[in-house]
Amino acid sequence: MVDRLRIVRVIADYQFGSGAGKALFPENCEFLMSQKGKIRQIIYNGKRIATLKADSGLFTLSIEGARRLHSFFPFPKLRVVVLNEISDFIINGRSVFAKHVVNVDEKIRANDEVLVVNEKDELLATGKSLLSAFEMLVLKKGVAVKIRQGMK
Numbered sequence: 815m816v817d818r819l820r821i822v823r824v825i826a827d828y829q830f831g832s833g834a835g836k837a838l839f840p841e842n843c844e845f846l847m848s849q850k851g852k853i854r855q856i857i858y859n860g861k862r863i864a865t866l867k868a869d870s871g872l873f874t875l876s877i878e879g880a881r882r883l884h885s886f887f888p889f890p891k892l893r894v895v896v897l898n899e900i901s902d903f904i905i906n907g908r909s910v911f912a913k914h915v916v917n918v919d920e921k922i923r924a925n926d927e928v929l930v931v932n933e934k935d936e937l938l939a940t941g942k943s944l945l946s947a948f949e950m951l952v953l954k955k956g957v958a959v960k961i962r963q964g965m966k
Contacts, residue, residue: 838879863878872927896932
């Protein structure tokens with residue numbers, strides 16, 4: 815029998831860092847499978863934690879998954895920090911523009927899954943970075959993070 819929990823935890827550790835797998839996926843997770851028998855979504859207590867993308871084999875995070883990683887990893891790991899003044903826009907699912915980024919985990923690369931927080935480290939959204947950490951801080955135009963899901 816395939817140990818699905820072990821598989822998703824190993825992928826999470828690879829993608830987000832050591833310990834992320836256990837932080838994201840508790841023992842009693844449910845797995846929604848594709849028609850071909852591949853893991854697609856991981857659910858706990860009726861809430862989706864993450865989706866395993868077929869094309870890359872990596873996760874996209876739900877807000878529940880973002881909450882778990884936000885509380886597990888210390889600041890600034892996995893985070894893109896935006897100005898407090900635009901928090902309401904981000905919570906409602908609007909994209910993050912480079913000019914609004916004030917700090918960022920220096921290890922973030924384009925296409926990484928990221929947590930978007932305000933200057934008080936309050937979780938606002940989860941999304942996909944379109945720029946590297948360096949580009950987010952240097953560029954003053956363009957979208958830095960495409961939001962997948964805001965807190966609202």
